[in-house]
Amino acid sequence: MLGENIIVNDFMFCLDHGDELCHRCFCDHRLTNNIRIEDDLGDLSEFIAFEIEDRHPINVYALGAVAAVHTEESYQCEKHKSIDCKTCFDWVDIVKKEAEATEEGGRWSLKGSPETGFFEQLD
Ligand SMILES: [Zn+2]
Numbered sequence: 001m002l003g004e005n006i007i008v009n010d011f012m013f014c015l016d017h018g019d020e021l022c023h024r025c026f027c028d029h030r031l032t033n034n035i036r037i038e039d040d041l042g043d044l045s046e047f048i049a050f051e052i053e054d055r056h057p058i059n060v061y062a063l064g065a066v067a068a069v070h071t072e073e074s075y076q077c078e079k080h081k082s083i084d085c086k087t088c089f090d091w092v093d094i095v096k097k098e099a100e101a102t103e104e105g106g107r108w109s110l111k112g113s114p115e116t117g118f119f120e121q122l123d
């Protein structure tokens, strides 16, 4: 049975573990989550779309998400007590940082798609 999900600042995570990718809940929300920020990613969106399966999944509870006191449907951050906090849950920034680090390190690139030959081996 599929677990329930929560939405934090437009991104979906499993309710039980706060995971974007959860083997226990059999869910992987990265694709739908990526679509939400696609426009904001600019040049990186294509890169990420290709390597979606390798994006490091975000754990929203690790970022301090807690159920909002007044509206049970919403989640706020521990730090600012702000619902859908744009600072703590800045997905564009989080994904961009990882993508940039990965581009430099070449971790994603090395796993690139052999069918398309889109990515070159870096070493
Ligand atoms: Zn889960």
Ligand SMILES: [Zn+2]
Pocket (backbone or CB within 6 Å): 077, 078, 079, 080, 081, 082, 085, 086, 087, 088, 089
């Ligand atoms: Zn915050």
